[in-house]
Each structure stands twice: as structure tokens, then as C-alpha cells.
Amino acid sequence: xxxxxxxxxxxxxxxxxxxxxxxxxxxxxxxxxxxxxxxxxxxxxxxxxxxxxxxxxxxxxxxxxxxxxxxxxxxxxxxxxxxxxxxxxxxxxxxxxxxxxxxxxxxxxxxxxxxxxxxxxxxxxxxxxxxxxxxxxxxxxxxxxxxxxxxxxxxxxxxxxxxxxxxxxxxxxxxxxxxxxxxxxx
Amino acid sequence: xxxxxxxxxxxxxxxxxxxxxxxxxxxxxxxxxxxxxxxxxxxxxxxxxxxxxxxxxxxxxxxxxxxxxxxxxxxxxxxxxxxxxxxxxxxxxxxxxxxxxxxxxxxxxxxxxxxxxxxxxxxxxxxxxxxxxxxxxxxxxxxxxxxxxxxxxxxxxxxxx
Numbered sequence: 001x002x003x004x005x006x007x008x009x010x011x012x013x014x015x016x017x018x019x020x021x022x023x024x025x026x027x028x029x030x031x032x033x034x035x036x037x038x039x040x041x042x043x044x045x046x047x048x049x050x051x052x053x054x055x056x057x058x059x060x061x062x063x064x065x066x067x068x069x070x071x072x073x074x075x076x077x078x079x080x081x082x083x084x085x086x087x088x089x090x091x092x093x094x095x096x097x098x099x100x101x102x103x104x105x106x107x108x109x110x111x112x113x114x115x116x117x118x119x120x121x122x123x124x125x126x127x128x129x130x131x132x133x134x135x136x137x138x139x140x141x142x143x144x145x146x147x148x149x150x151x152x153x154x155x156x157x158x159x160x161x162x163x164x165x166x167x168x169x170x171x172x173x174x175x176x177x178x179x180x181x182x183x184x185x186x
Numbered sequence: 187x188x189x190x191x192x193x194x195x196x197x198x199x200x201x202x203x204x205x206x207x208x209x210x211x212x213x214x215x216x217x218x219x220x221x222x223x224x225x226x227x228x229x230x231x232x233x234x235x236x237x238x239x240x241x242x243x244x245x246x247x248x249x250x251x252x253x254x255x256x257x258x259x260x261x262x263x264x265x266x267x268x269x270x271x272x273x274x275x276x277x278x279x280x281x282x283x284x285x286x287x288x289x290x291x292x293x294x295x296x297x298x299x300x301x302x303x304x305x306x307x308x309x310x311x312x313x314x315x316x317x318x319x320x321x322x323x324x325x326x327x328x329x330x331x332x333x334x335x336x337x338x339x340x341x342x343x344x345x346x347x
Contacts, residue, residue, distance in 0.1 A: 002328060062238055062239070062242060063242070064238060064242070064272060064274075065235070065238050065273075135242070136246070139242075139243055139246065139330065139333070141330065142328045143328065144236075144239060144326040144327065145239065145326055157325075
């Protein structure tokens with residue numbers, strides 16, 4: 001079973017504490033309808049597990065199939081540089097059905113970001129290296145489509161609905177706890 | 187699942203259509219490394235599509251000096267439409283007539299379904315199989331196994347020196 005080869009670093013967009021017993025990493029593509037459908041499921045999972053879960057999102061734009069996926073990922077990174085990654089992330093997924101250049105600009109404007117600066121960043125590819133690096137790391141970790149989830153480093157091949165993700169998270173949590181007990185009792 | 191050809195075996199040559207008026211032979215790649223990606227059919231659902239994923243990884247494969255050929259039992263016209271729709275930048279071999287003959291020669295044909303298995307091979311510069319992998323037909327094997335195997339092979343320049 002493929003395993004996540006690149007642990008979370010300061011470059012990642014993370015929700016939750018590093019102390020959480022379970023880490024969920026998602027590789028996603030903003031123009032992929034399945035990723036769009038998965039985001040509310042992830043939100044439900046985040047609400048359910050609260051401080052017991054750490055979540056990171058990485059980009060995996062399949063650009064030839066989804067031409068807007070990469071500009072959208074770069075737009076999220078641009079917002080992230082201004083402390084608004086998750087706001088933009090949610091906004092892009094909420095508008096997935098009508099994604100376009102003007103939509104991205106409108107979302108940036110709605111968040112109070114400088115639309116001209118965004119246009120400039122997209123043109124220069126200022127955030128392209130970050131997006132490419134996510135993608136390449138995902139490929140090496142065995143991402144085979146989107147969305148692709150890793151639960152405590154192991155690829156989750158089941159469905160992305162909240163129930164299935166929650167079951168995988170519960171299992172990883174039990175596993176992590178039994179290891180801690182094992183170390184303590186040794 | 188049957189037995190696919192293993193590392194060390196000579197890679198069976200083929201000369202088959204890649205477009206309605208063009209053929210491609212494996213022997214044309216002698217001296218280079220080639221990834222053969224057998225897959226069941228064109229037009230599988232897009233987001234988890236193996237060929238679109240490999241299209242994305244193509245620059246990485248080429249960094250290791252490897253070319254990529256996709257192979258399925260679809261016809262050349264079907265391949266052409268599929269490659270165009272997904273902007274694939276590598277050749278798709280039509281293993282169409284006699285149907286599945288190439289896949290069969292690699293031990294990668296599913297007689298029961300009339301399609302190729304999801305089987306991967308790396309053919310080395312001498313025309314031998316350096317690595318192979320058979321994936322369950324419903325599971326896109328991703329590209330990590332191929333990249334790991336290419337990484338483990340001696341550098342091509344060193345081999346040719």
C-alpha cells in the first residue's frame with residue numbers, strides 16, 4: 001500500500017495541532033468534481049474529530065484535463081500568502097461548478113485581495129513552483145487520482161464520504177493509541 | 187490473473203498502429219528505456235484516469251531517459267480521439283488486430299473480458315524487461331512504482347559509456 005513520503009512541513013496548509021493522534025492529508029484538484037464533492041465531507045470530518053485530527057491540503061492539478069485547476073491552486077496559494085488560504089480554498093470549492101478566470105478574480109476581490117496583484121502572480125507563475133512541488137510529491141507517494149487521502153501516512157483507497165473517512169480515522173486513532181500503550185508498558 | 191513477463195525476459199517486439207496511418211515498433215527504441223503501460227480501455231472515468239496521470243508525469247519519466255507507450259486493445263481511431271480529448275503527449279499503441287496479440291505476448295491479456303490487464307513494464311536499453319508490475323484491474327497503479335524502479339536502474343549514460 002503506497003505511503004505518504006513527505007511529512008507535513010511549514011510549507012503546508014494545515015488545520016489542527018501537530019499533537020493530534022491522526023493526520024489526514026488530501027491531494028486535490030479544484031476543478032475535479034469529486035474533489036468539489038469531497039470538501040463538505042472533509043469539513044464534516046473536521047467538525048467531528050476536532051482537536052483529535054490534523055488536516056493538510058496539497059495540490060494535485062491534472063492540468064491537461066482541468067485547465068483551471070492550476071490557476072485555481074495558484075490563486076489559493078496567493079491568498080495563503082495573505083493569510084487567507086482556507087477562505088479561498090472553501091470559496092473555490094463552493095464555486096467549482098462555475099470556475100473561470102473571472103470567478104477566481106471575483107473570489108479574490110470578495111476576500112479583499114488585490115486582484116491586479118493576483119493577475120500578476122498568475123502571469124509570472126509566482127506560486128507555480130509550490131503547486132508543482134505538491135504535485136510531484138504526490139506522484140512519488142502514489143497519488144493515483146483525485147481526491148487522494150492519506151490517513152496517518154497510509155493511502156486511503158475507500159470512498160471519500162465522511163462516514164468512510166471517519167472510519168479510517170477511527171482505525172488509525174485506535175492503532176496509534178495501542179502503540180502508545182505498547183511503548184508505555186514495555 | 188495470469189503471469190506477466192518478469193524482469194530478465196526479452197521484451198517481445200511489436201509493430202502496431204499508433205494512429206490510423208502510422209505504426210510504431212518497440213525495436214525502434216533500442217538503446218533507450220521504454221515504459222509499456224497496458225490498460226483495459228480508453229475513456230475510463232477521467233479523474234482517476236491512469237493515462238492522464240502518466241501524461242502529467244511524462245517530464246519525470248523523461249528525466250530518467252524513459253519514453254512511455256500506452257497499450258490497449260482499442261483501435262487507432264479510438265486512441266486518436268481519446269488522446270486528443272485528454273491532450274496526451276505520448277503514443278497509444280492499438281493492440282487491435284489481431285486483438286490483444288501484444289498484451290498476450292506479455293502475459294497481460296484478460297481473455298475473459300477481451301481487454302488488456304493493468305500491467306506495467308520497463309524495457310531496458312537492451313530490449314529486456316527490467317521491471318514489471320500487475321495491478322488489480324480496478325486499481326490505477328499510480329506512477330510511484332515506475333519512478334522508483336527507474337531510480338534504481340543504473341544511469342543510462344553510465345551504461346552507454
